[in-house]
Amino acid sequence: MSTTAAFIEAHSLWNHQQRSAAQEVLEVVAKNGIRGIRVSVSDPQGKLRSKTVMPTFFQKVLRSGIEFTNAQYSFDSAEAMAHNTFVEGSKFGMPEMDGFANVVLVPDPLTFRQLPWCPGTGWILGDLYFRDGRPVPFDARHQLKSALADLERENFTFMAGLEIEFYVAKVVDSKLMPEDMGWFGVPPTPPIVESASRGFSYQVEDNLDRMDDFVCTLVGHCEALQLPLRTVENEMGPGQLEFTFDVLPGLQAADSMSLFRSMVKQVAYRKGLHATFMALPGLPNYVPSGWHLHQSLRTSDGRNAFATDTGANDVLSETGRHFVGGILEHAAAASVFTTPTVNGYRRRKANSLAPDRATWGHNSRAAMIRVLGCPGEASAHIENRVGEPGANAHLYITSQVLSGLDGIRRGLDPGTPETSPYSATHRPLLPSNLMEALEALNKATFFRRQLGEAFVDWLVGMKQSEVNRFLASEPDWQRSPDKVTSWEHREYFTRY
Known part of the structure; x- marks a missing residue:
């Protein structure tokens, strides 16, 4: 199931600087012949989890994000099931997290880099959102952005x-x-x-x-x-x-x-x-x-x-x-x-x-x-x-x-x-x-x-x-x- 068209714009998830950077990223991808882009998110242990997308599809990702499982929030440091979302009464306390459901990974264009050790590969870090545009509260990057905004x-x-x-x-x-x-x-x-x-x-x-x-x-x-x-x-x-x-x-x-x-x-x-x-x-x-x-x-x-x-x-x-x-x-x-x-x-x-x-x-x-x-x-x-x-x-x-x-x-x-x-x-x-x-x-x-x-x-x-x-x-x-x-x-x- 694909995400809603123009998900990022519909929920106002980027500022002006990010919107400008997105266009620049697409130009770099085309100019430098990048073959794949790792769209990543930092998991609870601080490790990167990602999907590699092809340049043509990446254009859609920069409009609507990409489907991404929320399973990482159920796993502990060795992928043991710390929170079983397949049974009622899980620790999450919200139905959106049940059953390893998909959420939307929205990349931040300001983080885009070309990986010098992996020719032809781009990298971009993002944040996870529910389908209605709400931030997934277990995403540490969201928590940091909220704290910095308070400051x-x-x-x-x-x-x-x-x-x-x-x-x-x-x-x-x-x-x-x-x-x-x-x-x-x-x-x-x-x-x-x-x-x-x-x-x-x-x-x-x-x-x-x-x-x-x-x-x-x-x-x-x-x-x-x-x-x-x-x-x-x-x-x-x-x-x-x-x-x-x-x-x-x-x-x-x-x-x-x-x-x-x-x-x-x-x-x-x-x-x-x-x-x-x-x-x-x-x-x-x-x-x-x-x-x-x-x-x-x-x-x-x-x-x-x-x-x-x-x-x-x-x-x-x-x-x-x-x-x-x-x-x-x-x-x-x-x-x-x-x-x-x-x-x-x-x-x-x-x-x-x-x-x-x-x-x-x-x-x-x-x-x-x-x-x-x-x-x-x-x-x-x-x-x-x-x-x-x-x-x-x-x-x-x-x-x-x-x-x-x-x-x-x-x-x-x-x-x-x-x-x-x-x-x-x-x-x-x-x-x-x-x-x-x-x-x-x-x-x-x-x-x-x-x-x-x-x-x-x-x-x-x-x-x-x-x-x-x-x-x-x-x-x-x-x-x-x-x-x-x-x-x-x-x-x-x-x-x-």
């Missing part, structure tokens, strides 16, 4: 700088035999790998040079994709890299993260490598990877709302301090958004360069919120160090926007910055595992009010399915709480 009503624009760590390894055995394929709720057997370079030599140039061919390829692709890459460095672990990107508006930053992770994994595969954004692979002598999110607000006249005037004593303005207060207040419940996997909590340990408490401090890598800059400096901003690399980019940023905005509206005071964050016992501990984080979110009236009861119930149920499979496979995990279990490695190493 803009206060005359602020959210700006984000991405700092992402990940691992690259050489594939020794791909494990592609039929018996390695897994099943619904059972991920495929992870590949056997060896390290791409030596580890425990932070920022050593020799190790980065050993991965130069791969790194230079990624750098070139970032440029072709208009991803504003700033720096590349060798991190602490074997084959561990860090890429940082210049500031972008919130939605563009989330979209860029989704595309970057997909690009890295696809390019690695083509080179006989395996890239993973799993926080801590279950491999000997590996250390955790993080995703540090740099944040600031821009005023309607283009100024940094976090910066103080020249001659001030504080790095952050009153607005900046209130924003920090909101993030600290909601940090526990936001953990499901910033750290959504069982494995991600392996980072949360004292004296580990990752936060274990809701703290903040000036230029301290021990704090959850690290304040960067000097008094009167125009680029003053904050860095949240709590996130894991596999987090859904749209939900991670949504949680920060909503929390920080609440802090501004309520005038929340973050207190005195910590000089020794790991010793700040007056600050609340962050959830130490996904089970605790789910309990915090389930009880969080703030996020229920902001995101909707149905959304929170759905997300908690989906992540609980993941937790239930973990506990069934690893009932004794607490006997060795610092050890990455075999379940975690299989669950996340390949898929994230």
Whole structure:
């Protein structure tokens, strides 16, 4: 069954800029001989799901969208059925979601790119809508757009700088035999790998040079994709890299993260490598990877709302301090958004360069919120160090926007910055595992009010399915709480 003609126009789903960009996209497709366009959407785990359409049909997609199943919202991280929509009383609470029904995927022309590693292929990211033009409320991109619109009503624009760590390894055995394929709720057997370079030599140039061919390829692709890459460095672990990107508006930053992770994994595969954004692979002598999110607000006249005037004593303005207060207040419940996997909590340990408490401090890598800059400096901003690399980019940023905005509206005071964050016992501990984080979110009236009861119930149920499979496979995990279990490695190493 086809979608209604001119669905996008009928429901006013694009602004003037998007309508203009759509025509430019069609011209690029024709001029450059593009043979197929991947029309993609970011799923609850932050992975891209897509259909490849031919150029002629793509013209219709840019008028009416494309039919797309809502099944992804029933699956947990390993495609297990977390919400069975084939029976009455599903967690969605709306008939439009029953039976893996079709919804409409509407592409955003502003996201269109040509994929440099896949000649003749275009890519475009979109949003899911019901047939009557309503946004599908479980689509994380919709949630982020709603949060950003709320922030803009206060005359602020959210700006984000991405700092992402990940691992690259050489594939020794791909494990592609039929018996390695897994099943619904059972991920495929992870590949056997060896390290791409030596580890425990932070920022050593020799190790980065050993991965130069791969790194230079990624750098070139970032440029072709208009991803504003700033720096590349060798991190602490074997084959561990860090890429940082210049500031972008919130939605563009989330979209860029989704595309970057997909690009890295696809390019690695083509080179006989395996890239993973799993926080801590279950491999000997590996250390955790993080995703540090740099944040600031821009005023309607283009100024940094976090910066103080020249001659001030504080790095952050009153607005900046209130924003920090909101993030600290909601940090526990936001953990499901910033750290959504069982494995991600392996980072949360004292004296580990990752936060274990809701703290903040000036230029301290021990704090959850690290304040960067000097008094009167125009680029003053904050860095949240709590996130894991596999987090859904749209939900991670949504949680920060909503929390920080609440802090501004309520005038929340973050207190005195910590000089020794790991010793700040007056600050609340962050959830130490996904089970605790789910309990915090389930009880969080703030996020229920902001995101909707149905959304929170759905997300908690989906992540609980993941937790239930973990506990069934690893009932004794607490006997060795610092050890990455075999379940975690299989669950996340390949898929994230």
